[in-house]
Amino acid sequence: MIHHLRSALHILHEVLREIFDENAYQRYLARANATASRQSYSDFQREIEATRAQQPRCC
Amino acid sequence: MRGLGRALVWVAVSLVGAFALASIALNRGESINAMWFVLAAACTYALGYRFYSKFLAAKVLALNSMRATPAERLENGRDFVPTNKWVVFGHHFAAIAGPGPLVGPVLAAQFGYLPGTLWILAGAVFGGCVQDFVILLFSVRRDGKSLCQMAKEEIGKAGGLIAFVAVISIIVILLSVAALIVVNALRDSPWGVFTVAMTIPIALLMGLYLRFWRPGKVLETSALGFVLVMLAIFGGQWVSHSAGLSKIFSLGAPALAVLIIIYGFAASALPVWLLLAPRDYLSTFVKLGTIFLLALGILLVRPTLHMPALTRFVDGTGPVFAGNIFPFAFITIACGAISGFHSLISSGTTPKLVSRESDTRMVGYGAMLAESFVAIMAIIAASVVQPGTYFAVNSRPDVVGTTPAAVVATISSWGFPVNLQDMQTLANDVGEKSLYARTGGAPAFAIGMAHIFSSFLGGKAVMAVWYHFAIMFEALFILTVLDAGTRVGRFMLQDALGHFWAPLGRTSWYPSILITSALIVGLWGMFLWQGVRDPKAGVNSLWPLFGIANQLLATVAFCVATTIIIKMGKVKHVWATLIPLLWLVSVTFTASFQKIFHPNPAIGFLAHARKLASEVPAGAQRAADLPQLIFNDRLDAAVAGLLVICVAMILVESALEWARVLSGRKPAQVREAPFVNTRLATEAP
Numbered sequence: 001m002i003h004h005l006r007s008a009l010h011i012l013h014e015v016l017r018e019i020f021d022e023n024a025y026q027r028y029l030a031r032a033n034a035t036a037s038r039q040s041y042s043d044f045q046r047e048i049e050a051t052r053a054q055q056p057r058c059c
Numbered sequence: 060m061r062g063l064g065r066a067l068v069w070v071a072v073s074l075v076g077a078f079a080l081a082s083i084a085l086n087r088g089e090s091i092n093a094m095w096f097v098l099a100a101a102c103t104y105a106l107g108y109r110f111y112s113k114f115l116a117a118k119v120l121a122l123n124s125m126r127a128t129p130a131e132r133l134e135n136g137r138d139f140v141p142t143n144k145w146v147v148f149g150h151h152f153a154a155i156a157g158p159g160p161l162v163g164p165v166l167a168a169q170f171g172y173l174p175g176t177l178w179i180l181a182g183a184v185f186g187g188c189v190q191d192f193v194i195l196l197f198s199v200r201r202d203g204k205s206l207c208q209m210a211k212e213e214i215g216k217a218g219g220l221i222a223f224v225a226v227i228s229i230i231v232i233l234l235s236v237a238a239l240i241v242v243n244a245l246r247d248s249p250w251g252v253f254t255v256a257m258t259i260p261i262a263l264l265m266g267l268y269l270r271f272w273r274p275g276k277v278l279e280t281s282a283l284g285f286v287l288v289m290l291a292i293f294g295g296q297w298v299s300h301s302a303g304l305s306k307i308f309s310l311g312a313p314a315l316a317v318l319i320i321i322y323g324f325a326a327s328a329l330p331v332w333l334l335l336a337p338r339d340y341l342s343t344f345v346k347l348g349t350i351f352l353l354a355l356g357i358l359l360v361r362p363t364l365h366m367p368a369l370t371r372f373v374d375g376t377g378p379v380f381a382g383n384i385f386p387f388a389f390i391t392i393a394c395g396a397i398s399g400f401h402s403l404i405s406s407g408t409t410p411k412l413v414s415r416e417s418d419t420r421m422v423g424y425g426a427m428l429a430e431s432f433v434a435i436m437a438i439i440a441a442s443v444v445q446p447g448t449y450f451a452v453n454s455r456p457d458v459v460g461t462t463p464a465a466v467v468a469t470i471s472s473w474g475f476p477v478n479l480q481d482m483q484t485l486a487n488d489v490g491e492k493s494l495y496a497r498t499g500g501a502p503a504f505a506i507g508m509a510h511i512f513s514s515f516l517g518g519k520a521v522m523a524v525w526y527h528f529a530i531m532f533e534a535l536f537i538l539t540v541l542d543a544g545t546r547v548g549r550f551m552l553q554d555a556l557g558h559f560w561a562p563l564g565r566t567s568w569y570p571s572i573l574i575t576s577a578l579i580v581g582l583w584g585m586f587l588w589q590g591v592r593d594p595k596a597g598v599n600s601l602w603p604l605f606g607i608a609n610q611l612l613a614t615v616a617f618c619v620a621t622t623i624i625i626k627m628g629k630v631k632h633v634w635a636t637l638i639p640l641l642w643l644v645s646v647t648f649t650a651s652f653q654k655i656f657h658p659n660p661a662i663g664f665l666a667h668a669r670k671l672a673s674e675v676p677a678g679a680q681r682a683a684d685l686p687q688l689i690f691n692d693r694l695d696a697a698v699a700g701l702l703v704i705c706v707a708m709i710l711v712e713s714a715l716e717w718a719r720v721l722s723g724r725k726p727a728q729v730r731e732a733p734f735v736n737t738r739l740a741t742e743a744p
């Protein structure tokens with residue numbers, strides 16, 4: 001039971017990290033071989049700006 | 060033995076579901092508990108998912124888990140990323156769930172709770188979920204191509220052009236109607252205006268916090284933003300009690316409309332990281348939390364619904380919007396049953412995250428079921444309110460009168476008792492001066508939600524806080540749709556105008572940004588202004604137009620899906636998409652025809668224009684407005700006409716393509732990416 005609960009919470013945490021782009025930032029850091037910093041986050045935001053800005057939000 | 064056990068479980072689910080549905084449908088003249096709705100929905104969804112989606116997956120679409128998805132083949136750590144199916148499910152649900160499934164069912168509750176409930180359940184299981192599922196899979200098999208690209212490749216160039224017109228139309232009309240709902244909810248409400256206004260500096264602060272103080276800590280920033288929003292809600296109470304501040308934040312509909320138009324332009328032109336992205340994060344945070352809380356509230360409180368199963372307004376004389384159940388109930392409730400807009404999401408980010416074909420069933424079909432349940436919760440929230448109160452809040456002044464005494468007298472005469480004292484008590488409870496003519500659905504939903512929330516968290520003393528929380532939640536939702544939609548529309552316009560003059564197509568060239576932002580804001584701003592000046596409160600004209608545009612997009616999606624299924628050689632299963640397509644065609648054609656040509660001025664745009672032209676203006680202001688009102692009616696008729704022509708063209712284009720393929724004049728060739736064996740099949744899920 002505790003195992004299932006822990007697993008569910010882990011998935012929920014991962015869902016939230018994906019929705020809120022935290023995983024995308026980690027992937028960016030791995031890809032760019034960079035560490036978390038203002039500069040790398042600014043570069044990441046510039047990269048996702050074009051795609052994010054073209055994503056409609058549903059009605 | 061295990062097989063028999065399973066079969067018995069599904070027989071039991073079917074029987075419980077049938078009993079719950081019968082209890083809802085056959086209930087007459089008595090209150091009914093919300094748990095019957097939850098039970099009926101849960102059983103319907105379980106059966107739909109277990110049997111119908113499995114049939115679609117196995118027989119119609121032939122899902123193949125051995126086939127590598129674009130997330131695997133084109134993995135780049137940026138757009139194409141193989142992702143756990145539960146994570147994709149959550150991501151997809153967060154993208155498709157918007158204000159639509161909350162507002163549409165509230166408006167359609169004027170027919171009673173039954174038509175909306177049945178349409179939401181049947182429409183989702185046999186229509187909306189099918190659309191989301193098949194478009195997602197077909198996009199996965201085409202390297203994540205968009206609906207417009209698939210329409211162009213599978214149907215023809217005209218298909219792609221119509222899809223483009225449909226997307227632009229739906230964006231413009233959606234944004235205007237969304238803005239109108241916010242205007243109607245915030246009109247003369249200092250508490251609401253203050254709270255919603257504060258979300259702008261809060262989003263800006265979040266943007267700066269993320270950029271300079273805690274880079275990448277989005278969840279932490281969103282939680283902080285949420286705390287600030289809650290403080291703004293409590294602060295709004297103080298503002299509404301302060302004589303000076305209350306005056307500053309009490310704004311009429313025209314002033315609010317102008318402010319929203321300015322906001323839309325600024326949001327489209329400002330850097331994404333500063334306003335759009337943090338507002339999007341904040342909105343998603345509040346959205347997911349509130350939907351979860353509402354589901355929990357309904358389960359804990361088990362509220363009683365007071366709205367009858369059917370009202371007298373099934374005859375088309377409704378005070379919320381005019382028109383018969385068919386087609387208007389099916390136009391009014393789009394999101395939650397079938398929403399064409401979802402096909403843009405299903406062919407957008409999601410197909411680039413799916414790691415196995417088999418996951419598309421849970422993500423596409425399953426997430427739409429979850430959205431459908433949100434719509435059922437909206438029906439429940441609207442129906443826990445006393446019917447007299449529901450109609451006093453939602454009715455158009457041109458039907459029920461402009462003074463409180465006239466409103467309560469008219470609504471009581473319809474058999475829905477309501478009195479001045481009760482309406483004033485409710486307004487005091489929710490911290491408003493008045494709740495009459497708050498059309499658009501948002502305030503009625505907020506009252507229902509506040510009623511449910513205050514029953515299990517805080518009691519009547521905090522009902523005003525919950526009401527304004529609900530208003531803030533809906534406005535935040537809607538303003539996020541507004542700024543994201545304006546920007547998407549801007550990009551689409553830049554893309555199209557770039558064909559005529561290349562510099563206009565450059566998304567980073569500032570003059571192009573300003574021109575296209577002004578164009579797109581001008582378009583939806585014009586419809587918003589029209590809605591604000593409309594004596595029928597705007598929703599009567601704009602919401603059906605939005606529903607028609609949304610269903611038109613669903614028609615395009617089903618045309619694409621049907622064409623691909625025929626080309627796949629699955630003609631005997633083509634009914635799975637053809638029947639919803641024919642249904643949508645009948646709905647959009649009938650609704651468009653009635654909105655343009657119906658002789659009743661309450662329904663038909665042209666009849667209303669004729670009526671206005673023939674009547675003698677009653678005052679100077681009215682005389683000045685008259686030419687504008689007549690123009691608005693004719694413009695709405697032209698837009699409805701354009702939409703129906705688009706439906707006809709895409710149908711003809713698709714039917715010709717089907718005929719060519721079925722007669723053997725054209726080879727049945729689908730434009731899928733080549734088959735590549737997956738590496739993920741042997742890895743842990």
